Amino acid sequence: MSISDAIKKIEAQYPHQSEFIQAVKEVAVTIKPLYDAHPEYETLKIFERLVEPDRVVAFRINWENDKGEVQVNRGWRVQFNNSLGPYKGGLRFHPTVTESVLKFLGFEQIFKNALTGLPIGGGKGGSDFNPKGKSEFEIRRFCYAFMRELYHYVNKDIDVPAGDIGVGGREVSYMYAMYKNLTRESTGVITGKGVGFGGSLMRTEATGYGAVYFLESMLAAQNDNIKGKKVLVSGAGNVSLHAAEKVCMLGGMVLTVSDSQGTLYDEKGLNQERIDWLKAQKAQSKPLADYVDVFGGEWLAKQKPWHIKADIAIPSATQNEVDEADAKLLVDNGIKYVVEGANMPLTADAIDYIRLYHVHYAPGKAANAGGVAVSALEMSQNSVRQYQTFEEIDERLKCIMKNIHDSAAEASEKYGQTDNGYIDYMAGANIVGFKRVADALVAYGILN
Ligand SMILES: NC(=O)C1=CN([C@@H]2O[C@H](COP(=O)(O)OP(=O)(O)OC[C@H]3O[C@@H](n4cnc5c(N)ncnc54)[C@H](OP(=O)(O)O)[C@@H]3O)[C@@H](O)[C@H]2O)C=CC1
Numbered sequence: 001m002s003i004s005d006a007i008k009k010i011e012a013q014y015p016h017q018s019e020f021i022q023a024v025k026e027v028a029v030t031i032k033p034l035y036d037a038h039p040e041y042e043t044l045k046i047f048e049r050l051v052e053p054d055r056v057v058a059f060r061i062n063w064e065n066d067k068g069e070v071q072v073n074r075g076w077r078v079q080f081n082n083s084l085g086p087y088k089g090g091l092r093f094h095p096t097v098t099e100s101v102l103k104f105l106g107f108e109q110i111f112k113n114a115l116t117g118l119p120i121g122g123g124k125g126g127s128d129f130n131p132k133g134k135s136e137f138e139i140r141r142f143c144y145a146f147m148r149e150l151y152h153y154v155n156k157d158i159d160v161p162a163g164d165i166g167v168g169g170r171e172v173s174y175m176y177a178m179y180k181n182l183t184r185e186s187t188g189v190i191t192g193k194g195v196g197f198g199g200s201l202m203r204t205e206a207t208g209y210g211a212v213y214f215l216e217s218m219l220a221a222q223n224d225n226i227k228g229k230k231v232l233v234s235g236a237g238n239v240s241l242h243a244a245e246k247v248c249m250l251g252g253m254v255l256t257v258s259d260s261q262g263t264l265y266d267e268k269g270l271n272q273e274r275i276d277w278l279k280a281q282k283a284q285s286k287p288l289a290d291y292v293d294v295f296g297g298e299w300l301a302k303q304k305p306w307h308i309k310a311d312i313a314i315p316s317a318t319q320n321e322v323d324e325a326d327a328k329l330l331v332d333n334g335i336k337y338v339v340e341g342a343n344m345p346l347t348a349d350a351i352d353y354i355r356l357y358h359v360h361y362a363p364g365k366a367a368n369a370g371g372v373a374v375s376a377l378e379m380s381q382n383s384v385r386q387y388q389t390f391e392e393i394d395e396r397l398k399c400i401m402k403n404i405h406d407s408a409a410e411a412s413e414k415y416g417q418t419d420n421g422y423i424d425y426m427a428g429a430n431i432v433g434f435k436r437v438a439d440a441l442v443a444y445g446i447l448n
């Protein structure tokens, strides 16, 4: 079955899974030259096999709120593809979580994980549980209840979850505690654990820092650097605040962060003191808007950051947060680089628009791969029961991000996608990630 027929098949089979279909199409449009050069992929129906997850496990989660009332949520684990290693990918707790969202994230994760060059397959999971407004005890009860169901399906050599939106170190530690309690194993079954009981140094920072390391390579490829560049960041969570922190450390100027309530704009730029304040504020679920009373700047209620003049945008909140109208604003406001800290933050139309104007564009599966890469380093530290230092991991992360950049740039050139120095990182990353997975599947025959 050709790539286009495989897409028609999933559109007919899963008509309501719009996010999943969007992610599949984005890969499909760019891998054609590679696919055409490898007739064995078609013979073995590699694309048709890759768009169908190995399995999707769905389960009910019963838990009690602080009033003693029984609450019921839905949970899922999408085990998408394990041809390169154990399924690996985060857990998202957010009311917008559906099977479609988790399938898009799991599909992206296959190629992202392949790009890291580390032995990890792709998966994703989560629940429609909304952590907002829940007490500490409710969060803890929910995490225990979630792992009480999930533990049947995960194991250090089979499927290793981690955090994502709504799941940070606190939630991972509660889930790990339940897994240990049920199985009596102390293994690397989940990553992002607390440092001191198996967690890796730098996992918290890795995604945001990694995205900025990727940006540094993009700038270097254009004989430029980050010093003095004005940067728009969206989101104010784990990825956003660490991306902002690294930009500041390297001499760039971060003008914005945002959340679901609006955008914080500080034309003076953030610094370490302000970022530390923001981290503390978000950790206590307090409003971003309070920043203005302490440090000045402007609170733009219910607005996104994309209308502000700058050089670089790092969308790091959630999927489809940048639509075509936002993309026009970015181009009109002089943005030259868009680096996806989040997974699929640009709609398909937004991607087409910025690429048309030759805005340098790094897709999430390449730019935000630093998080899962350090998770994989956590898995190996757990296996040998040793810790590596912050500096050692930072060096590995820099090297992994540079390799992802260079291999994507090389593939863009090799498959004729580089145009007058404009590197097509989207095509390059999809080709490299897809090829690594497809070649493993070819080697296995029809199993997997
Ligand atoms: N954590 C990681 O290591 C990795 C994360 N990612 C991706 O990065 C993105 C952010 O994840 P992470 O930082 O971990 O999540 P967090 O939960 O730490 O932060 C999410 C941030 O995004 C904001 N946000 C969420 N939904 C919306 C929305 N609809 N509109 C505007 N703002 C929104 C949240 O605001 P509010 O608080 O108001 O909800 C919050 O500031 C996701 O796409 C995730 O999949 C990718 C690779 C690894």
Ligand SMILES: O=C(O)CCC(=O)C(=O)O
Pocket (backbone or CB within 6 Å): 088, 089, 090, 091, 109, 112, 160, 161, 162, 163, 164, 191, 343, 368, 369, 371, 372, 373, 375
């Ligand atoms: O660290 C991990 O395993 C998962 C990270 C993740 O969910 C992602 O890359 O989107």
